[in-house]
Amino acid sequence: MPKSKASKTRTRIDALRAMIDKECTAPTCQESGACRHEGEKDAARHMLARLLEKLKDAAEDERDERAKMWAEIYERGYDSHGNTYRRGAKYRAGQSMKERAAGIRADIKMARKAGQTPLVQEGPGLATQALETYRFDPIGEAPEQIKFRVRIGPGYGSIRIGIDNIPQEWGWIAEEVVEYRGEKYTRWRRTQALKDLEAELKSVGQAYNADHGSNLSTDLFMQAFFVFVESDDPERLARHAEYESKRRDRRT
Template sequence: MPETKAAKIRTRVEALRAMIDNECTAPVCRESGSCRHEGEKEAARHMLGRLLDKLKGAATDEHEERAELWAEIYKRGYDSQGNTYRKGAKYRAGQPMKERISQIRTHIKIARRTAKSPLVPDGPGLASQALQTYRFDPIGEAPEQIKFRVRIGAGYGSVRISIDNIPEDWGWIAEEVADYQGEIVTRWKRTPALNDLVTELKAIGEAYNADHGSNLSTDSFMKAFYVFVKADDPETLALRSDGHRTRHS
């Protein structure tokens, strides 16, 4: 790696300080009792003062260059070694997980509340305009019976968002398929509407997240936390309900 401007200046500063601080050992100067090299030391002091000023400027330049480099890496999403970097729009370094969870909950509540409010004031010709300009919000437009839970995962390393009370006809498509034994079984597939909802919730969680250099090829995971969105299908809910009844029978 090439030596930086600041590193070169530091090398010269150390050499000048050694010249200024070291006692003169020249025989002529010792015999005469006065150093004939004092002028050189005085010149070194002046040069040292100039270099120290330059060092401050060089350090500032390096700091700015480094900041620009990392800003570019985070914007691009990866560095020259293939490590991934990303900062969510709402990410704040050192923010406690409880605060992140609280803000994610608030974000979801606002989306739900906004969907119940009129987009524009009532008036002639405004209703059709509102429909044309409205951007679909999967959270706000989800059925009212749906409930959301946001909690911290085990070890404070994840955010877990659960979607509860999903209407079966809204969220799931039943598919009859053959299992590994050839028997016909029902498999539940998410509808496009539920997929949109899961994607939106994941995006909200990731807005508070950051990746500081993960690399899948080396199993290096440097995310601030992980975001999981859970939507249990009817079969999973039925099995859980049967297990609950069995334990209490």
């Protein structure tokens, strides 16, 4: 098999280094005390320097090409094999899960604070009319009683964003369902307002996330971490309250 260009270059570099490092054993040079082959070694040093500079330039060009290729893949969102790639706007390599969770908390807090500012502002040049700024932010405009919690999941592989104190009439729709045995039960469906809130919280978390080549068809998951948004419907809250009540009774 013929050698590649890179392989030939490496062979020449090895040969030049061997020539430069080889100690002269010629009798005439040893007798005179001055090596007459020093000029050859100088020429080898100059040639070696040129070859190493070419290798350095080639490596830099290759790095630039690879960086450009990966930038295009992340912008597109997938590669030629169907693997998905994505970087969130606030993703930083080497960032700890504690730092990511803290960033998500800060973003939610800022959104809540922004939601408290009035939509109508009056300026000095608008004496007879008000300037209305349209803004729709599910986090900022969610009911004031709602509380948010951000926790790192077991094994530090996920971040869980919880929504607590959801007003029942705001977040849930009761649907009476008859099961196959004829018994009735209540199924709780999310309102559109709650769905919008959950989607917005998910996007806040994903801004700190990255996907380095996941492929669902082969069950390959390469995300930096997973983001889960959790909210309990009224039935689940009632069961939890009943469980806590029984546990308190057992303790007493």
